Amino acid sequence: MYRSLRILLLPSRLLQPSPLGPACAACAVQRPPIAVRMASQDSFRIEYDTFGELKVPSEKYYGAQTVRSTLNFKIGGVTERMPIPVIKAFGIFKRAAAEVNQDYGLDQKIAGAIIKAADEVIDGKLNDHFPLVVWQTGSGTQTNMNVNEVISNRAIEILGGKLGSKDPVHPNDHVNKSQSSNDSFPTAMHIAAATEVHEVLLPGLQKLHDALDAKSKEFSQIIKIGRTHTQDAVPLTLGQEFSAYVQQVKYGMARIKAALPGVYELAAGGTAVGTGLNTRIGFAEKVAAKVATLTGLPFVTAPNKFEALAAHDALVELSGAMNTVACSLMKIANDIRFLGSGPRSGLGELILPENEPGSSIMPGKVNPTQCEAVTMVAAQVMGNHVAVTVGGSNGHFELNVFKPMIIKNVLNSARLLGDVSVSFADNCVVGIQANIERINKLMSESLMLVTALNPHIGYDKAAKIAKTAHKNGSTLKETAIELGYLTAEQFDEWVKPKDMLGPK
Numbered sequence: 001m002y003r004s005l006r007i008l009l010l011p012s013r014l015l016q017p018s019p020l021g022p023a024c025a026a027c028a029v030q031r032p033p034i035a036v037r038m039a040s041q042d043s044f045r046i047e048y049d050t051f052g053e054l055k056v057p058s059e060k061y062y063g064a065q066t067v068r069s070t071l072n073f074k075i076g077g078v079t080e081r082m083p084i085p086v087i088k089a090f091g092i093f094k095r096a097a098a099e100v101n102q103d104y105g106l107d108q109k110i111a112g113a114i115i116k117a118a119d120e121v122i123d124g125k126l127n128d129h130f131p132l133v134v135w136q137t138g139s140g141t142q143t144n145m146n147v148n149e150v151i152s153n154r155a156i157e158i159l160g161g162k163l164g165s166k167d168p169v170h171p172n173d174h175v176n177k178s179q180s181s182n183d184s185f186p187t188a189m190h191i192a193a194a195t196e197v198h199e200v201l202l203p204g205l206q207k208l209h210d211a212l213d214a215k216s217k218e219f220s221q222i223i224k225i226g227r228t229h230t231q232d233a234v235p236l237t238l239g240q241e242f243s244a245y246v247q248q249v250k251y252g253m254a255r256i257k258a259a260l261p262g263v264y265e266l267a268a269g270g271t272a273v274g275t276g277l278n279t280r281i282g283f284a285e286k287v288a289a290k291v292a293t294l295t296g297l298p299f300v301t302a303p304n305k306f307e308a309l310a311a312h313d314a315l316v317e318l319s320g321a322m323n324t325v326a327c328s329l330m331k332i333a334n335d336i337r338f339l340g341s342g343p344r345s346g347l348g349e350l351i352l353p354e355n356e357p358g359s360s361i362m363p364g365k366v367n368p369t370q371c372e373a374v375t376m377v378a379a380q381v382m383g384n385h386v387a388v389t390v391g392g393s394n395g396h397f398e399l400n401v402f403k404p405m406i407i408k409n410v411l412n413s414a415r416l417l418g419d420v421s422v423s424f425a426d427n428c429v430v431g432i433q434a435n436i437e438r439i440n441k442l443m444s445e446s447l448m449l450v451t452a453l454n455p456h457i458g459y460d461k462a463a464k465i466a467k468t469a470h471k472n473g474s475t476l477k478e479t480a481i482e483l484g485y486l487t488a489e490q491f492d493e494w495v496k497p498k499d500m501l502g503p504k
Contacts, residue, residue: 047164056164061129061157063149063164063171069142075135082143082404083411087130089191090147091121093184093268094175096290101177104280110174113155126150134408138401140185148175178279182309182399183270187291189407193315194263194297196414202253204418205325209249211425212332215432216242222434223497224349225443232446235497238349238434245332252325259321262314264298266291270305273398312400315410316392319385322413326381329374329417333424336432337371348438353431370428377420384409443497450476452495453486461485 044055047064054064095118098111120126129150136142148171155169156162169175176184220239227233268291269284271277276284288301302308342348358367387409391402400406443449447470453462461483469479477491486494 045164058163061126061150061153061163062131062146063153065142065145066132066149069132069136069146073133073136073142076133080133080135082130082132082134082146083192083408084124084127084130085192085196085411086143086188086407087127087147088122088124089188089195090144090184091118091151092191092291092294093187093287094118094147094151095122096287096294097177097179097268098175099290100283100286103286104178104283106174106177109159110155110169113158113169114151114175116158117151117154120154121147121151126154134404136404138403138405139181139399140188140403141181143404144176144179144181144184145171148172151175178271178283179268180271180278182272183267183274183305185403186267186308186312189312189315189403189410190263190266191291191295191299192407193318193410193414194260194299195295196411196418197256197260197263197318198297200418201322201414202256202418204421205249205253205256208421208425208429209246209253211429212242212249213246215429216240216246219434222436222439223443223501224439225446225448232448234448234451235443235446235500237501238439240501241335245335248328248332249325252321252328255321255324256318259314259318263318264300265302265308265314266299267302267305267308269301270309274304274306274309276305306398310398310400311395312392312403312406315406316388319388319410319413322381322410322417323385325417326378326385326413329420329424330378333371333374333378336428337368340368340371340432347442349435349442351433351435353428355427368428370424374420374424377416381413381417384413447476449495449497449500452500453480453491456490456494457485 043058045058046053047056047067048054049064049068051068054067056063056067095115098106098114098118102108102111117126130143130146132143132146152166152169152171152175153163155175156165156167159168161167161169216239218239219242220237222238223235224238224241225232225234226236226241266284266288268287269276269279271279284301284305288299292299307313336350336352339347340350340352343351352368352371354366355369357365358369359365388406391406391409392400394400394402447466450462450466450469453465465476465480465483465485468474468483469476472479474482476495477488480486480491481488
């Protein structure tokens with residue numbers, strides 16, 4: 001009745017004929033102007049938490065605690081939402097917990113509905129129901145409850161119940177059974193981190209490793225001048241130079257893998273402070289085994305739950321390994337872009353793939369954009385590690401409360417490093433060519449070939465040849481003969497770049 005009266009009181013100008021058809025009261029009811037359109041009461045449902053009632057959007061599976069968090073933490077917007085890998089990891093954990101809880105008395109019908117709902121979380125079908133940002137409680141409690149509410153309400157729907165009723169599936173009593181946010185969130189952190197490493201980071205690094213290794217072999221016979229302190233040094237092959245990059249990436253992968261055993265340890269079963277209050281003997285071990293089965297990764301229960309809740313040293317270690325990878329990639333990308341600088345006024349020893357126009361004002365300019373992307377990612381990962389380090393160092397008493405920030409940065413580093421490794425390999429490394437003419441020219445002009453004379457005429461005379469040649473703009477051979485230190489034949493016999501590539 002009230003809504004009908006509202007329409008009858010609309011200004012007469014809103015009922016004037018329009019080009020779309022005749023005006024009438026019925027038309028006005030069906031298409032009220034946006035300015036006066038209001039959400040009907042059935043757009044929301046009322047749910048409760050321990051602080052009171054809140055309006056929850058009718059179409060959403062989350063509940064009152066999630067809504068309260070959106071009101072209390074309006075920080076950053078959609079770009080700062082909890083990473084989806086964390087949500088997926090929660091789905092895996094909640095599914096595993098429901099399976100195990102059946103062994104401890106959870107009704108099979110309820111457990112089955114929880115499992116079905118958790119599977120939808122894992123599959124990403126419910127991503128729109130997780131609106132919370134990273135910047136919330138440091139334990140991640142609101143996100144744990146967001147997951148509990150979504151799974152609870154979806155399970156209720158599966159069983160034919162009413163959303164928000166918490167009947168027959170309660171978010172705390174059933175979905176969160178034998179759990180606390182304090183052990184659930186770190187469990188999800190570890191599942192998410194390990195999964196991202198295996199699915200994104202390690203495959204990306206392996207691809208880059210293989211691409212660099214192929215180039216190292218391709219360039220194995222190309223002799224070039226080396227550089228130390230950015231100045232001319234003795235010769236090496238371009239393949240040897242690239243072999244250093246290959247080894248750096250290989251070591252990086254090994255460091256990542258070496259950091260994973262700690263990440264495979266799960267906090268589940270520690271509940272609030274690590275004692276395991278309100279859980280059952282064997283729950284922790286069974287949940288870890290279920291998670292291992294669901295993910296195919298060797299997760300185990302943490303041997304000390306107090307450490308698992310109060311510290312995140314395992315993730316700091318993993319972040320540190322990724323920081324080292326970032327250092328490696330920074331060096332590799334810088335070397336490649338500097339060796340490819342030019343095309344006419346730089347070093348120009350490498351010819352890099354031309355992928356896109358490089359300037360909005362300089363016609364024909366092409367830039368080493370893949371190298372630039374790598375170095376920017378490396379800088380971001382280094383910054384991420386600083387944040388993870390600060391967060392990891394601030395575990396106070398029985399709980400670290402930097403958990404959301406830590407996992408956000410760990411996941412960001414893993415994703416960025418994995419993705420940029422693939423991009424760098426596909427769009428740059430595989431297409432690198434050696435500029436043989438330029439390489440030979442620079443090597444033949446280098447003064448440091450004089451090092452080969454040390455065993456024959458001594459360091460001091462060799463240095464005199466190099467300095468005199470540089471001062472006069474002459475060649476080493478010309479200068480050595482002019483100074484009377486050796487003959488042309490001796491120079492040709494002793495100064496051979498191909499004989500300077502390794503020990504004798």
